[in-house]
Amino acid sequence: MLELTKEPFFGFSLCMFSYIIGIKINQKTKSALANPMIIAAIIIIAVLAVFKIPLENFMIGADFVAMFLAPATAALAVSMYRQFDVIKKNWLPIVVGCVVGAVSAVVSIVVLCKFLNMPQDITASLVPKSITTAIASKLSEQLGGIVPITLAAVLVTGIFGAISSPYLIKLFKIDNPIASGLAIGASCHALGTSKAIEIGEIEGTLSGIAVGLCGLVTVFIAIFL
């Protein structure tokens, strides 16, 4: 019986089924903690554990889901293109913010990892943690990191950032919406952007721009790591 879970349809359908449930629960609770993807992952892990299905069998179908990562990343370009006028108008602060953001993230992570005696593969997994998951997972792979650890770090960063950014703006008296928008996007990617949109329109737009651009700058920094 267990052999049948090697059918690609098993893994793929399980992904879709649990993700739909995740979205349904998220729509009912409307909380950032009820993230559809986390709910879906918990359902899948539970199903695999209860029926004692090997992870490898699930992955045969799940790999087809992961294949859509590249086109989804490419599609991010459309949102960047729609904001092109805003980018042109504020190009200098945007470039400065994204470069400083990416550099400060990478440097602070590498230094802190060294300080805490983290092994090489953990450091490599954490370096891309401030950028969008799409780019972070590929970058982690490239640097020799463990992709699931990177995903967890990206998620923790995003949740912490989304909760704390309104307080950080007040605490450090960031009275400029361009500055707070870029800071949110650079430090806590798309999850932060969802909060930035709530704070204001300029904040949301600039945060979205910073997510894409910081990811790009980080990839270029990584070439020299």
Next chain:
Amino acid sequence: MKLFKKTLILFVVCFISDIIAYFLPFPFPGSVLAMIITFLLLLSGLVKVRQIEPVSDFLVKNMAFVFLPSTVSIVSYLDVFQSILWQFLLICIVTTFITFVCTAYSVKLTVYLINKRKEKTENA
């Protein structure tokens, strides 16, 4: 048929990006290259937003779905997590904080300098 074409455009861009990434002298993620190429195609007008629009929006909106398999495989790394849990959380929180402050102040300074320069040229 239309959805077919829109999906095809994105897939072909991804395939070409992977080929280019393979021949680059340094490691570079093909998916990021696909993002750059798509942006350039839109900017040059060779591809119009409407030619890929509903598919691209669907993919961006449901980006999290794509990460479901890797998130599930966290279960194979539970022992790694247990051994570094507090360092992991500390690094995530402290570096997010540092990145936020550095970015916010550098942009604040840049905007301030731009405005000052503008005032100077207006007064002159």
